[in-house]
Amino acid sequence: MPETTPNILSIAGSDPSGGAGIQADLKSIAACGGYGMAALTALTAQNTHGVTGVHLPPADFVTAQLDAVAADVRVDAVKIGMLANVETIEAVGAWLAAQRTGSGPAVVLDPVMVATSGDRLTDDDAVAALRYLLSHADLVTPNLPELAVLLDTEPAATWADALEQAQRLATQADLLVLAKGGHLAGHDDGAAGGRCPDALVGPDGVVLELDDERVATTNTHGTGCSLSSAMATLYARFGDWPTALRAAKGWLTQALRDADSLDVGTGHGPVNHLGQLWDGRSVPDPRADLAHWWxxxxxxxxxxxxxxxxxxxxxxxxxxxxxxxxxxxxxxxxxxxxxxxxxxxxxxxxxxxxxxxxxxxxxxxxxxxxxxxxxxxxxxxxxxxxxxxxxxxxxxxxxxxxxxxxxxxxxxxxxxxxxxxxxxxxxxxxxxxxxxxxxxxxxxxxxxxxxxxxxxxxxxxxxxxxxxxxxxxxxxxxxxxxxxxxxxxxxxxxxxxxxxxxx
The missing domain is CATH 1.20.910.10 (Heme oxygenase-like)
Known part of the structure; x- marks a missing residue:
């Protein structure tokens, strides 16, 4: 751990069942060695079966939350999750523009549009605004359907297609894209079945590609929120995106392995964010990974x-x-x-x-x-x-x-x-x-x-x-x-x- 614990700000919606949104973000940040803060962009009524309602605070109140935090607390990294309308996206974009006049915090954008349950969380008018918000981000972490929406194309059917789409978005927006293979289950290109690839992709191509086991569990609620928050935290700790991905993927894979030990809901339950800490294991650290040593x-x-x-x-x-x-x-x-x-x-x-x-x-x-x-x-x-x-x-x-x-x-x-x-x-x-x-x-x-x-x-x-x-x-x-x-x-x-x- 660094001498100073990094402060990570989540700008996202809530999930009262605790598996996604800011609840997942704060658990992930803590599990990965950071101090978590949160500015609420939406209140949802949801559980492990789906979303039944969304209430949006006024955009100026979102800005008030952000200003209050920034006026008092050093922000080392920002994770952005659910932004449900144009007004909120524009408010967050304006706040980020002011924060990033110098070095500023690192920004990870998880363009939350579709929940694991399949529920649409963002209205159509917000998509163009989300594309603009990419200019304020260092890393974007869409799932494959969300990657397709950002590119206005069909979702990738193979891992090779996913990497091509990720590079196209990285080139258009001049940032890093985390391509995620979780939605490729059922395809026969080598990414499906027992394996789950992820890759950090820049304008020049793949920076780091990892391939790990596909954990056999239905308890995957909030994995996108959790991974993006882990990436923000681990980048703030170690200052390197490939290192952050290696540590975050290892942590999330274990959280998925431990998910079935929880008893939360009767639908798609959450991952076990803190299980590794409960068992006495340390927070994610690439120095504990021999692949990193190699x-x-x-x-x-x-x-x-x-x-x-x-x-x-x-x-x-x-x-x-x-x-x-x-x-x-x-x-x-x-x-x-x-x-x-x-x-x-x-x-x-x-x-x-x-x-x-x-x-x-x-x-x-x-x-x-x-x-x-x-x-x-x-x-x-x-x-x-x-x-x-x-x-x-x-x-x-x-x-x-x-x-x-x-x-x-x-x-x-x-x-x-x-x-x-x-x-x-x-x-x-x-x-x-x-x-x-x-x-x-x-x-x-x-x-x-x-x-x-x-x-x-x-x-x-x-x-x-x-x-x-x-x-x-x-x-x-x-x-x-x-x-x-x-x-x-x-x-x-x-x-x-x-x-x-x-x-």
Whole structure:
């Protein structure tokens, strides 16, 4: 969490049953780590079966609410929901224009026109005014029917159509569009059935596309309100729209999973906005998402592919002396690395995790180190004297990496140790997958390439990722930061280890 909790203002209608509108907004804002405020644009009579009435306050009273908040409270982001008539839209637009003369708050517009129940919430005359309001927004989050209304076209029938429409709107309005695949159920383009895609789309195309499970529940009332409020809050916290989307989507997916644990109404019930907090889980934080960690080292991973050692290893042109220097240093590394894995086994709270780390430590010595030392012994039989663990000392790169791992182990935090050793699984598995494509029976290093692209190593990597992911989500913020620091430093050390040259 930042030092100052962000203040998020929802400008929207109410839902007395609590599942949508400002009630959903305030819950979402709180769940995602913000302080929620609200200016009412409409009072609805509705429940989980539908809307039975709408009462609109005068537009000047909406402005009075907004002015009262802005005169006293810093507004870091604004979420706009239901604006039922032209007068209210124009009032909100005029207020936003005054607020955004400088940097101003970030603005997320959820163009609420149709409720989940199918009820139309906005009159026809308001559509043109809503299009104008886009000029005051940074992000717009329509569902597919609403996206079609804004473009005056038919709703997208495929995910490809949805992305094309989103880019068209992004270009016309010069903003970001959140394309949502929730309405594609029943289509056969890969977005339906068990998956639910979402994408952040700008004038130049897709900025970030995510694909997650489609949660099997009828309790989806207010998902659009909730997602847009989460986006506003998480952008105010982290200052980055892709980061906000990744965290918001993860949070909403879990809120949908938890929805059936509630008992609200007999129709389309709400998502469980606060269930993750009730269960002791933290507010959404991309630093708890290992997919975000992987993205953070994207440039480093690309640079590793260009390292001389990796390139020459892939094409088989790597000099034998260079490969044996690497094996010698890796043998030194593995001896200490196995001790750090043993430390993880000592600290692990469950028998299954203790067994995993202990088995990894054992295999590290028995299989990997055994293979390395067998090759080094062959070199000695040829009359060569490669630097091994009992010969020349560790290189500066090897010492640096080992000192980092030993420091992580000395801290005594199981999550930090797991995060520190993870790159030796994940990066090796990632590189090994690509090197395996270059492997061949007559490759001079076929046995070594096969070791890091085997199903067994893939399974071990997956388990190490799963363990670290769980620990990251459960860790308090300070420990999570320490985990991420350890992971990033280990990744940098891996890069340097691959790039080292023999004296």
């Amino acid at each position: 993205e953070l080292i994207g440039d480093l991973r690309a640079r590793i592919d260009g390292v001389w050692f990796v390139k020459e290893l892939a094409d088989g042109s790597l000099a034998r002396a260079d490969f044996e220097h690497y094996l010698a240093q890796d043998s030194i590394y593995l001896r200490t690395y196995s001790k750090v894995l043993s430390k993880a086994a000592q600290l692990a709270p469950t028998l299954a995790e203790q067994q995993f780390w202990a088995k990894s430590a054992s295999e590290c010595l028995e299989m990997e180190l055994g293979l390395h030392e067998a090759r080094l012994a062959e070199a000695e039989a040829r009359g060569e004297t490669p630097a091994g663990p009992d010969g020349a000392p560790a290189s500066p790169e090897t010492r640096s990496y080992l000192n980092h791992l030993l420091s992580a182990a000395a801290v005594g935090s199981y999550p930090v140790v797991a995060a520190a050793v993870l790159p030796c699984y994940w990066l090796y598995q990632d590189i090994g997958t690509r090197l395996a494509a270059a492997n061949r029976p007559d490759h001079p290093y076929a046995d070594w390439l096969g070791l890091y692209s085997s199903p067994e190593f893939d399974a071990a990597t997956r388990q190490a990722i799963d363990i670290t992911q769980r620990l990251a989500r459960q860790a308090p913020p300070a420990e999570r930061e320490a985990m991420l620091d350890a992971y990033l430093e280990s990744s940098r050390q891996e890069m340097d280890f691959f790039a080292q040259r023999r004296p």
